[in-house]
Amino acid sequence: MTKHKGTAEEVEALDVYIKLMRASKSVTDAAHDHLTKEKLSDTQFGVLETLYHLGALCQKELADKNLKSTANITTVIDNLEKRKLVERVRSEEDRRYITVHLTEEGHNLIHRIFPDHARAIVKCFRSLTAEEKKTLGDICRKLGKSQTA
Known part of the structure; x- marks a missing residue:
């Protein structure tokens, strides 16, 4: 619980925020524990997984799909390229357009x-339970969409 002594609305929001962030960190740490032995960061794995399931994409699309900045994705792709896990391919029709494969x-x-x-x-x-997973998913979607409205 928060130690903040603000309004009831602030205390309630801060309390749920802290719980959400702690749960997110715990789940992320547990879900990504296996990446350590592969020497992959969460974002490197995310890029590989995105390309695996969606096929070749440009860096901006990869950044959007992985909720990262294009500057961060550039560094991630540079490192994956050094390991020969991805390659950048320049379009022959429009030489400015580069996809990552x-x-x-x-x-x-x-x-x-x-x-x-x-x-x-x-x-x-x-x-x-299955119902709790659905409810959690619905709540997360609602919360996320409310931030962009």
Whole structure:
């Protein structure tokens, strides 16, 4: 609980915010624990997973899908490229347009580790019933959409 002595609305909002942030950190840490042995950051894994499921994308699309800035994604892609897990491909029609593709090595890595990731996510949410998971998802969607309105 918050120690803030503000209005009832402030205390209530801060209390739920603290719970949300702590739960988010706990779930993220548990779900991404397996990435340490692969020497992947959360964002590197996110980029590989996005490319694995959606195919080649430009850096801006990757940034949007991973909720990161384009500057951050550039660094992440640079590091993945150094490991030969992704490659940048310049469009022949419009040389300004560059897409990021998984390499064979990158595809093999994400294909091998994604099942562990899926199992870790399932394990994180085992304490919730199907109805509670749906309710949580609905609440998260509502909260997220209310910030952009």
